[in-house]
Amino acid sequence: MARLLTTVLPLLALFPQETPEDSAPAPLSQEQIRAAQDWIRLLALDEVARRDEAAENLFRLGAAVIPLVREAERDEPDEEIRSRLRSILDRFPKLRAILRLPRASIRMGESLEPALVLRNASDHPVQVIHCLDASDVGWRYPKVLVEITDAEGNPQSPPRFGRCGNMNALSLEDFSTLPAGEEFLPVKPGSFGHWAFRWKPEKPGQYRIRWTYDAAGEVPDAWWNELHLGPLDAEVIDRLRRVPRDRFESPWASFEVVEGEGPPTDSQRDR
16 A cells, blocks of 8 residues: 555644634645545555544544545445445534524613524435424423523523423424535524523623534434324324434523613513
């Protein structure tokens, strides 16, 4: 085998730095492409340690290496090597949770109105489900969870509201096909909404927020129980199996609450 490029190039120079959560991965450089091709060839070795090191280096190149590994998997005639390539692809998250705030500060009594964004980080379309009845309180999958804390780390409670225990059954209309690289808003007109859009701060100061899209429940049992109004049909279960089965968490984002004349908060209305 010819001498590998990675023996003369410093490894650290090949791996990408941390990228902002709201940006797409930078394309691979020519040096990275050649190194990746070398590592893909090493996956055919019998020596497990070198094979594992090559797989780890491919993963460390980040999501930009996915098309290269996918092409190698498609063209590889040996099933065992294809399996090794697939195991690398399976390590990459299929979705990316992104949090966007419309502004850096709000007034007391104002709604924050965050944008909860899912981006398809894979190289193929995936199925996603919008925020369902009781998703925002974690009663069902997908769980669309929002955490808000003040400067001391105290969690902020959702506004008081009443609800019955029943939940709408999952239907085909709740699914969307998300193309590779595209974005999806699980909380939008037509969804069941989220308490975070009704939360209004009552004290000034610094706050933090993050959100999680949790679709890790096993299909079909975790997606249905006696509180749902109707069972899951076969077509719904088939679509569920194409939803990425994982928990996707955004980074924390900070914002400030300032004193000022905003709409009345829930506690002020109760006085």
